[in-house]
Amino acid sequence: xxxxxxxxxxxxxxxxxxxxxxxxxxxxxxxxxxxxxxxxxxxxxxxxxxxxxxxxxxxxxxxxxxxxxxxxxxxxxxxxxxxxxxxxxxxxxxxxxxxxxxxxxxxxxxxxxxxxxxxxxxxxxxxxxxxxxxxxxxxxxxxxxxxxxxxxxxxxxxxxxxxxxxxxxxxxxxxxxxxxxxxxxxxxxxxxxxxxxxxxxxxxxxxxxxxxxxxxxxxxxxxxxxxxxxxxxxxxxxxxxxxxxxxxxxxxxxxxxxxxxxxxxxxxxxxxxxxxxxxxxxxxxxxxxxxxxxxxxxxxxx
Amino acid sequence: xxxxxxxxxxxxxxxxxxxxxxxxxxxxxxxxxxxxxxxxxxxxxxxxxxxxxxxxxxxxxxxxxxxxxxxxxxxxxxxxxxxxxxxxxxxxxxxxxxxxxxxxxxxxxxxxxxxxxxxxxxxxxxxxxxxxxxxxxxxxxxxxxxxxxxxxxxxxxxxxxxxxxxxxxxxxxxxxxxxxxxxxxxxxxxxxxx
Ligand code: SF4
Ligand code: SF4
Numbered sequence: 257x258x259x260x261x262x263x264x265x266x267x268x269x270x271x272x273x274x275x276x277x278x279x280x281x282x283x284x285x286x287x288x289x290x291x292x293x294x295x296x297x298x299x300x301x302x303x304x305x306x307x308x309x310x311x312x313x314x315x316x317x318x319x320x321x322x323x324x325x326x327x328x329x330x331x332x333x334x335x336x337x338x339x340x341x342x343x344x345x346x347x348x349x350x351x352x353x354x355x356x357x358x359x360x361x362x363x364x365x366x367x368x369x370x371x372x373x374x375x376x377x378x379x380x381x382x383x384x385x386x387x388x389x390x391x392x393x394x395x396x397x398x399x400x401x402x403x404x405x406x407x408x409x410x411x412x413x414x415x416x417x418x419x420x421x422x423x424x425x426x427x428x429x430x431x432x433x434x435x436x437x438x439x440x441x442x443x444x445x446x447x448x449x450x451x452x453x454x455x456x457x458x459x460x461x462x463x464x465x466x467x468x469x470x471x472x473x474x475x476x477x478x479x480x481x482x483x484x485x486x487x488x489x490x491x492x493x494x495x496x497x498x499x500x501x502x503x504x505x506x507x508x509x510x511x512x513x514x515x516x517x518x519x520x521x522x523x524x525x526x527x528x529x530x531x532x533x534x535x536x537x538x539x540x541x542x543x544x545x546x547x548x549x550x551x552x553x554x555x556x557x558x
Numbered sequence: 559x560x561x562x563x564x565x566x567x568x569x570x571x572x573x574x575x576x577x578x579x580x581x582x583x584x585x586x587x588x589x590x591x592x593x594x595x596x597x598x599x600x601x602x603x604x605x606x607x608x609x610x611x612x613x614x615x616x617x618x619x620x621x622x623x624x625x626x627x628x629x630x631x632x633x634x635x636x637x638x639x640x641x642x643x644x645x646x647x648x649x650x651x652x653x654x655x656x657x658x659x660x661x662x663x664x665x666x667x668x669x670x671x672x673x674x675x676x677x678x679x680x681x682x683x684x685x686x687x688x689x690x691x692x693x694x695x696x697x698x699x700x701x702x703x704x705x706x707x708x709x710x711x712x713x714x715x716x717x718x719x720x721x722x723x724x725x726x727x728x729x730x731x732x733x734x735x736x737x738x739x740x741x742x743x744x745x746x747x748x749x750x751x752x
Binding site: 265266268294295296297299300301302303304305306307308309310311313314317361362363403404407408409417418441442443445446447448450451452455459 | 598599602633634636637638639640642643650656659660663674675676677678679680682683685686690691692729731732733736737739740741743744745748
């Protein structure tokens with residue numbers, strides 16, 4: 257079984273700590289994750305809002321490249337990219353004429369042999385995680401799945417569309433206490449982060465307020481877009497909800513990395529807008545080798 | 559005269575064109591309102607999703623279909639897939655929204671309030687067309703120019719740059735010629751159509 261890795265654009269830029277933490281965890285687990293050769297952007301919301309063929313052709317080129325490289329499955333950690341790749345594979349496998357037309361556009365024969373998997377599926381398949389834990393991640397967490405990991409259910413065929421459990425189970429495996437809360441799969445405002453920041457601030461604010469009111473110490477995410485909206489947009493959220501919200505937002509791979517004893521800096525925790533004031537165990541206080549309040553949050557007030 | 563799929567000269571009613579392109583049959587919607595009840599942006603839309611369905615159902619009155627094409631709703635829809643997940647008739651509303659967006663643009667009926675949203679999408683795809691990947695720094699600058707909102711996000715940029723998140727130079731796909739051909743045959747071909 258050869259698993260390829262599709263980072264997508266944001267994991268090379270604004271969400272690079274997601275990629276850093278995933279690769280650090282994979283290394284420790286002895287899993288290889290070669291990138292899909294010469295991958296391109298999946299087109300995201302922009303492409304499917306403006307042109308159907310382009311919205312299918314961009315992901316199809318990625319999947320065709322993975323097939324050509326002999327990959328049986330492609331790990332797509334960004335939930336938004338995961339959705340575009342899954343929808344494309346589904347539509348092209350259902351309609352031969354469409355598949356032929358899109359194959360023409362990408363100048364390659366797309367056959368659909370490589371499966372598309374998300375980060376939670378990949379992590380669920382990791383055996384022996386429990387045995388490698390150095391410091392249990394003993395924190396109360398709100399597992400935030402967002403929309404696209406679990407919907408549309410008929411296409412992604414993953415977990416439950418409204419009350420999913422896979423991330424909660426994963427958090428239990430590393431010693432965390434996942435909370436019951438109401439916003440697991442509510443939308444954060446997705447791709448409107450730049451064009452309609454007002455809407456993102458409102459929707460993301462509701463998510464964070466519920467997590468805080470349930471006593472969560474961290475929100476765990478599995479998508480760069482969700483992270484961007486809940487973390488980087490925090491000043492906008494606080495302005496819109498008229499209150500200070502200090503809860504950090506951590507990638508699922510960062511939480512696991514901390515439990516596995518990987519240094520916070522290697523997991524990119526210092527790159528967050530909202531300071532992550534703990535390492536793994538509740539008693540450990542602030543991060544020593546990567547205090548995020550040094551420099552970063554100060555320059556954030558520019 | 560163009561008679562392509564999005565052509566204004568296609569005489570069939572909008573509901574039929576949508577059915578052909580997406581498989582979503584608006585006639586099956588029985589107006590239960592579950593989609594609108596769950597939609598995170600229903601309150602911001604001029605017509606919540608169930609009303610868009612209703613506008614398309616009234617096939618004898620093309621002026622209603624026109625309202626759907628000119629709505630702010632179709633551009634506000636986040637494709638969060640909640641409505642599709644809850645619809646008792648399993649109607650793929652987000653897919654229908656995509657089809658309405660294409661038609662709205664092809665017929666030049668885009669709601670003026672959607673200007674910023676479309677400017678952002680265009681800036682995004684321009685970056686992908688030239689480099690094959692999203693170049694976040696370049697895209698933000700391009701969006702600022704298209705939308706006229708200069709300062710709004712530039713304030714975030716220095717912080718992102720210091721956190722090592724924004725790169726000054728784009729990452730590029732090797733086969734950029736292919737990407738250009740793909741754009742030329744899709745988005746560009748449609749935009750240059752009379
Ligand atoms: S949920 Fe489905 S059936 Fe009910 S109003 Fe919406 S589209 Fe119609
Ligand atoms: S997909 Fe669009 S219409 Fe449906 S619930 Fe989400 S935002 Fe509303």
